[in-house]
Amino acid sequence: MSAPTQQERFSFQAEVVQLLDLMIHSLYSNKEIFLRELISNASDAIDRLRFAQLTEPGLDEDEEELRIHVAFDKDARTITITDNGIGMSRQEVMDNIGTIAKSGTREFFQALTGDQRKDATLIGQFGVGFYSSFIVADRVTLTTRRAGLSAEEGVRWESDGRGEYALETVERPRRGTELVLHLREGEDDLLNHHRLLTIIQKYSDHISLPIVMPQDGGDEAGEDTVVNRGSALWARPKSEIGDADYNEFYKHVAHDFADPLAHLHSKMEGTYEYTLLLFIPATAPFDLWMPEARHGVKLHVQRVFIMDDTGQLMPNYLRFVRGVIDSADLPLNVSREILQSSRVVDNIRSSAVKKVLRLLKDLAEKEPEKYARFWREFGDVLKEGVAEDFSNRDEIAKLLRFTTTKSATDEPDTSLSDYVARMKEGQDKIYYLIAPTPAAAKSSPHLEIFRKKGIEVLLLGQAIDNWLVTSLPDFEGKRLQSVAQGVSDLGAMEDEAEKEAGEKAGTELSGLIERVKKALGDKVADVRTTNRLTTSPACIVADEPDLELNLMRRMQGSGMPSRPILEINPEHPLVRRLDREGDEQRLSDWAHVLYSQSVLTLGARIEDPAEFVERLNGLLMTLADDTEADAENADADGGSGEE
Numbered sequence: 001m002s003a004p005t006q007q008e009r010f011s012f013q014a015e016v017v018q019l020l021d022l023m024i025h026s027l028y029s030n031k032e033i034f035l036r037e038l039i040s041n042a043s044d045a046i047d048r049l050r051f052a053q054l055t056e057p058g059l060d061e062d063e064e065e066l067r068i069h070v071a072f073d074k075d076a077r078t079i080t081i082t083d084n085g086i087g088m089s090r091q092e093v094m095d096n097i098g099t100i101a102k103s104g105t106r107e108f109f110q111a112l113t114g115d116q117r118k119d120a121t122l123i124g125q126f127g128v129g130f131y132s133s134f135i136v137a138d139r140v141t142l143t144t145r146r147a148g149l150s151a152e153e154g155v156r157w158e159s160d161g162r163g164e165y166a167l168e169t170v171e172r173p174r175r176g177t178e179l180v181l182h183l184r185e186g187e188d189d190l191l192n193h194h195r196l197l198t199i200i201q202k203y204s205d206h207i208s209l210p211i212v213m214p215q216d217g218g219d220e221a222g223e224d225t226v227v228n229r230g231s232a233l234w235a236r237p238k239s240e241i242g243d244a245d246y247n248e249f250y251k252h253v254a255h256d257f258a259d260p261l262a263h264l265h266s267k268m269e270g271t272y273e274y275t276l277l278l279f280i281p282a283t284a285p286f287d288l289w290m291p292e293a294r295h296g297v298k299l300h301v302q303r304v305f306i307m308d309d310t311g312q313l314m315p316n317y318l319r320f321v322r323g324v325i326d327s328a329d330l331p332l333n334v335s336r337e338i339l340q341s342s343r344v345v346d347n348i349r350s351s352a353v354k355k356v357l358r359l360l361k362d363l364a365e366k367e368p369e370k371y372a373r374f375w376r377e378f379g380d381v382l383k384e385g386v387a388e389d390f391s392n393r394d395e396i397a398k399l400l401r402f403t404t405t406k407s408a409t410d411e412p413d414t415s416l417s418d419y420v421a422r423m424k425e426g427q428d429k430i431y432y433l434i435a436p437t438p439a440a441a442k443s444s445p446h447l448e449i450f451r452k453k454g455i456e457v458l459l460l461g462q463a464i465d466n467w468l469v470t471s472l473p474d475f476e477g478k479r480l481q482s483v484a485q486g487v488s489d490l491g492a493m494e495d496e497a498e499k500e501a502g503e504k505a506g507t508e509l510s511g512l513i514e515r516v517k518k519a520l521g522d523k524v525a526d527v528r529t530t531n532r533l534t535t536s537p538a539c540i541v542a543d544e545p546d547l548e549l550n551l552m553r554r555m556q557g558s559g560m561p562s563r564p565i566l567e568i569n570p571e572h573p574l575v576r577r578l579d580r581e582g583d584e585q586r587l588s589d590w591a592h593v594l595y596s597q598s599v600l601t602l603g604a605r606i607e608d609p610a611e612f613v614e615r616l617n618g619l620l621m622t623l624a625d626d627t628e629a630d631a632e633n634a635d636a637d638g639g640s641g642e643e
């Protein structure tokens with residue numbers, strides 16, 4: 001137990017000062033959202049209290065109705081938001097208010113551009129919560145007491161939002177949090193019952209707890225009245241819910257500022273009874289790729305918030321989905337352990353996943369522009385599902401989008417079904433190329449024969465794509481095949497004349513091939529001629545049973561297949577010239593240069609760049625010498641002609 005203490009002063013974390021400054025400027029035009037954010041926090045605090053009371057019976061139980069209270073005082077020029085939720089201890093205040101303990105904070109600040117409009121959207125994604133009070137207030141006083149602590153353990157936090165805050169221990173008979181906003185000059189329009197009522201009804205009508213205001217808003221007024229509908233949005237009949245209601249509810253559950261891209265609302269009755277209200281956000285949250293990224297679905301049991309999903313309700317590859325799942329069959333005191341082995345949860349999860357995939361399918365079919373946006377934001381996450389969720393693999397595969405050699409831009413605009421529909425006669429495989437960047441993919445020598453034959457190739461360039469292709473061996477009976485691997489099916493694409501020409505080239509160049517093999521030694525597993533090249537002199541491919549090249553790159557860190565094969569283009573003038581090279585040292589230098597070039601076009605690293613440059617310069621010098629000698633000879637010839 002602690003007695004009231006002297007005020008102590010603390011500094012905000014540097015990022016908070018920066019965030020506050022930015023927020024006040026860029027969100028001012030939308031200043032009324034402060035009330036939505038603070039009511040949302042109050043509602044979360046009450047949800048957390050209800051859950052804590054389920055697990056700790058007797059915790060601060062009283063007869064008082066759980067509610068959020070909003071009032072204003074015209075003379076004092078304040079707005080007060082009070083909740084009787086879980087409250088905070090002194091340590092919790094220090095940890096939560098005045099610091100940002102959020103993953104993605106560093107990335108968020110790096111992403112800021114200085115352009116107010118763009119930054120406002122970013123702030124929206126990041127979430128401003130409590131700090132939005134400073135948009136309208138130049139002093140904020142928060143008084144709180146954690147449920148279960150004694151009246152003497154109340155805490156008062158106060159700040160003008162300029163860099164410091166004061167903290168003191170105070171007597172607070174009631175649990176929960178009271179927030180007093182001392183309004184800035186010029187914000188008096190907010191000291192108006194009708195104005196506050198309109199804001200609450202616009203942004204917070206869906207809050208399932210009662211929001212009450214004194215009848216006239218001001219504190220000398222009479223009875224409190226409930227100003228929102230106060231029933232869980234997802235439990236209302238769909239016919240009574242408009243898009244605006246869904247959008248505001250989404251902003252509350254997802255802590256987002258922007259409207260969602262799509263939603264699904266579905267009541268299931270049968271063996272199990274549950275309601276799903278799920279949303280696809282329009283933009284990816286900052287922590288999407290962080291290991292601790294939060295899942296966005298909140299589990300409720302009979303409308304009481306129970307807990308945030310940690311992977312039981314939505315698989316990892318759908319971690320961007322936000323919303324609520326409300327079950328009528330789980331016990332109110334359900335624990336995480338029970339959830340993990342619950343048939344009810346398994347059933348809900350599998351139907352929720354199917355419904356989300358169906359929602360995405362509908363979006364792709366009916367609103368392709370929206371789907372393209374979804375894919376840009378979340379496509380790489382969805383790809384994880386191909387490896388993660390075997391039972392839905394085919395459905396997920398249909399949702400994938402790729403850039404291909406036939407795409408007009410770098411945008412992934414082609415589905416596997418589109419690809420299959422465009423396959424050439426006789427083609428029985430889906431070809432893909434994995435390269436570290438789109439530019440490297442487009443200029444890869446491995447594509448030359450496919451371009452020549454007009455065969456489309458999927459261009460893959462993301463780290464996840466390695467796993468995608470290994471987890472998706474085929475689609476609609478068509479095998480996925482790397483263009484940088486093997487020779488066998490290239491043969492099937494050749495006509496008789498081409499086959500003959502290829503065989504002839506192989507025999508003609510057999511001497512050269514042996515010499516190159518000898519020069520390169522154990523750098524290569526083999527050297528052979530190929531028909532896959534039209535403009536490049538050589539390339540590297542993986543041995544037939546080898547794993548996908550890029551997978552090897554990850555495993556070895558070099559980007560090279562474990563058994564690289566050098567393929568040379570018999571039609572290329574450089575190769576022809578090499579065949580005539582009499583000097584074994586020069587031939588060896590050429591062979592090494594061709595090899596290193598091929599490693600580079602693969603997007604891999606060459607082992608000894610200095611040696612490569614030296615050999616190349618050596619060859620250039622001999623070429624220059626040859627050219628000079630030719631020129632001198634020509635001069636000499638010319639001179640003698642004149643004589």
Ligand SMILES: Nc1ncnc2c1ncn2[C@@H]1O[C@H](COP(=O)(O)OP(=O)(O)OP(=O)(O)O)[C@@H](O)[C@H]1O
Binds near residue numbers: 045083097127
């Ligand atoms: N009324 C309240 N009662 C109890 N705790 C609160 C209250 N308001 C804020 N908090 C605590 O402070 C933390 C920070 O709040 P803040 O609004 O800044 O962020 P948030 O709600 O966690 O997320 P977001 O920034 O996305 O809104 C909350 O997570 C909560 O623990």
